[in-house]
Amino acid sequence: MHRDLTRFPAELFQFDPRIRDGWLSDRYFVRAAATLRHSRRNPNVTMQVFPRRGGMVAGLYECVRMLQTQLATGYDYRDLEVWTLRDGDRIEPWDIAFRISGPYIAIAHLETIIDGVLARRSRIATNVSNAVAAAGDVPVIYFAPRHDDWRIQTPDGYAARVGGGQSVSSDAGAAWWGGEGVGTMPHALIAAFGGDVVAATLAFTRYVRDHEPEIPVISLVDFGNDCVNDSMAVARAMRAEFGEDALHGVRLDTSGLLVDKSLVGDEDLWGREDLRGVNPHLVRMVRAALDA
CATH class of the missing domain: 3.90.1170.20 (Quinolinate phosphoribosyl transferase, N-terminal domain)
Structure with missing residues (x-):
């Protein structure tokens, strides 16, 4: 055997x-x-x-x-x-x-x-x-539990691991190999801070620094449908309070029904490509703003 x-x-x-x-x-x-x-x-x-x-x-x-x-x-x-x-x-x-x-x-x-x-x-x-x-080289996280019956999280998480997924979103999903669920900020946390993504990110960072220092801070920046400006605001606030490299990254999860504010006026793209939700143009704009 x-x-x-x-x-x-x-x-x-x-x-x-x-x-x-x-x-x-x-x-x-x-x-x-x-x-x-x-x-x-x-x-x-x-x-x-x-x-x-x-x-x-x-x-x-x-x-x-x-x-x-x-x-x-x-x-x-x-x-x-x-x-x-x-x-x-x-x-x-x-x-x-x-x-x-x-x-x-x-x-x-x-x-x-x-x-x-x-x-x-x-x-x-x-x-x-x-x-x-x-x-390719980008790690894949299995975030399926919200889409299926809770009773199959553990075997599904194991199967995702067999398939090469780096991690899963719930502790139950990682139970068969003794791991833990990963993930940082949901939209609900930002809503609980009145829609203030900066305040929510700073509060989350204070929590993980005190209780889970191994968790990287990745801010969810699409709540206000203004990914570029909110990414910059979060980056500045994080650097001011916690210093360089405190922010591990930002996450874009724009609804497929919406167009981010940074793309609304781009008439050259409108009519040629679908700019709703997360798309390459939005990702490049956020990346360029953070790199500037």
Whole structure:
């Protein structure tokens, strides 16, 4: 078995005890096993899991631990022969990622769950790996929890890590490798300071210096839809209170429905390109202003 598996004990995955009873399985698999018991049949079978599209696989270690702990009552992992790729391996369409051989009744109820785990983890790992490749040297942070059910933050965060994401936004997302969530200022903090991005950034900096000094200060500068001027105001205030290099960076998150004030009068660009939201022209203007 892969040495990497030692970093992922079964307890880490907190498997639902109802897995073994088939409560989380497609019902026809449970009935198939029941039919075989009723017929006093239990053939040895081989189950192979493969993708229809290429990408990166993840969730394999989780599935191995599932086989080790969630087989039907009366069966043991030693009753099986298991072959698997490793989390993070690339795979081509129709190639085998996971192969299990053994008594069908032992594994019938796990087909649904194994397929689901591998499908979701691999999809996220593949998507993140594509984003990492496109980003080049720019670190990729996985900020997906707000877009999905809170109960899948931990496995999704792990899959993003497999895909090459440098970090995730919540502590739950980093739980399987013992990390912590990252991130600095939300729009809500600025709103709590009456829309004053400078006051919010200074207050945030005072907090992290006292309690989390390892956190870099990255100011969110689009709240007033004036990224250039607010970036400059934040940079000046930070330098005045905390000295050079206190501000690690600024973040632009302009709504896709809005055009930043710095671009409103640029008639040469209007009509030729979409200037709404965050776009290359806005990024270059902010960069030029801060570099000046």
